[in-house]
Amino acid sequence: MRTFFNSLFPTSASNLAPEVDHIYFALLALCGFVAFGVCVAIVWFCIRYRRGSRADRTPPKGSPIRLEITWTVIPMIIFLGLFFWAAEVFFGMSRPPADATEIYVVGKQWMWKVQHADGRREINEIHVPVGHPVKLIMTSQDVIHDVFIPDFRNKQDVVPGRYTTEWFTPTKPGKYHLFCSQYCGTDHSKMTGWVYVMEPAEHAKWLASQPAPDSLVAEGERAFHMRGCSGCHEVNSTIHAPLLDGIYGKRVPLADGTFVTADEQYIRDSILLPNKQVAAGFAPVMPTYQGQISEDELNAIIAYLKSSGGKESP
Numbered sequence: 001m002r003t004f005f006n007s008l009f010p011t012s013a014s015n016l017a018p019e020v021d022h023i024y025f026a027l028l029a030l031c032g033f034v035a036f037g038v039c040v041a042i043v044w045f046c047i048r049y050r051r052g053s054r055a056d057r058t059p060p061k062g063s064p065i066r067l068e069i070t071w072t073v074i075p076m077i078i079f080l081g082l083f084f085w086a087a088e089v090f091f092g093m094s095r096p097p098a099d100a101t102e103i104y105v106v107g108k109q110w111m112w113k114v115q116h117a118d119g120r121r122e123i124n125e126i127h128v129p130v131g132h133p134v135k136l137i138m139t140s141q142d143v144i145h146d147v148f149i150p151d152f153r154n155k156q157d158v159v160p161g162r163y164t165t166e167w168f169t170p171t172k173p174g175k176y177h178l179f180c181s182q183y184c185g186t187d188h189s190k191m192t193g194w195v196y197v198m199e200p201a202e203h204a205k206w207l208a209s210q211p212a213p214d215s216l217v218a219e220g221e222r223a224f225h226m227r228g229c230s231g232c233h234e235v236n237s238t239i240h241a242p243l244l245d246g247i248y249g250k251r252v253p254l255a256d257g258t259f260v261t262a263d264e265q266y267i268r269d270s271i272l273l274p275n276k277q278v279a280a281g282f283a284p285v286m287p288t289y290q291g292q293i294s295e296d297e298l299n300a301i302i303a304y305l306k307s308s309g310g311k312e313s314p
């Protein structure tokens with residue numbers, strides 16, 4: 001019975017899966033109940049008003065206002081209830097917890113590149129320990145892709161030029177399919193991967209068995225110097241440019257008088273489209289790095305700037 005059900009329905013392997021499934025089954029039950037009622041009415045009317053039967057066929061007098069109010073108000077309450085229920089689940093799905101492990105994912109025709117904070121990289125595979133929330137920070141190097149992990153019940157487009165996120169807490173060790181679910185060209189159907197959910201001890205063993213490269217932050221710091229960012233953005237630079245220590249999450253005043261929160265998107269745009277949002281009090285002299293810097297390197301620089309809080313000069 002259990003395996004028969006599993007062949008019809010994906011495993012439930014994340015904290016989000018039961019929440020999504022409850023809505024799904026509630027909708028299924030509601031629709032089934034209504035469909036059943038309609039069928040019963042059809043059969044009943046067919047028999048009662050068949051040709052030759054002596055049923056009363058005179059039209060009812062007056063308007064059945066009570067009946068009309070009932071059949072308007074009850075469905076309205078049911079459907080608004082469903083709406084708020086689903087909205088609540090949706091908000092939960094779109095707000096990753098603060099302590100989630102951040103993993104960068106770059107989609108490209110036709111593979112997934114994964115960067116962990118400790119600098120480890122994977123292709124078409126993500127290894128995570130069970131029971132801890134994971135936040136994927138995703139972007140694309142070319143066209144629109146989409147990360148879909150059916151057993152986790154979450155799905156999010158991966159769009160060139162911007163960051164989207166998706167999070168989950170894996171609840172069951174195992175190996176789960178990851179699909180690209182936006183048609184993205186010839187080999188779209190081969191753009192698949194696996195999420196390996198491991199017991200913490202097993203995950204630690206896996207980590208130890210991998211060569212440990214420099215952390216993403218160290219890589220970002222290196223790029224920050226190599227690309228010449230530090231030449232302008234350091235305390236003793238001769239060019240008047242903002243200090244970037246602790247910039248992540250700050251509200252930044254812009255030259256046009258508005259403010260923006262410095263998130264991944266703002267830092268990315270500052271590097272690729274420096275004239276889009278110019279920081280207040282600075283000349284727009286920063287060169288664009290569009291076309292010169294890879295998505296992986298951008299992710300590393302962003303991770304570095306995120307980590308560089310607290311050592312700000314007065």
Ligand SMILES: [Cu+2]
Binds near residue numbers: 107146180184
């Ligand atoms: Cu794709």
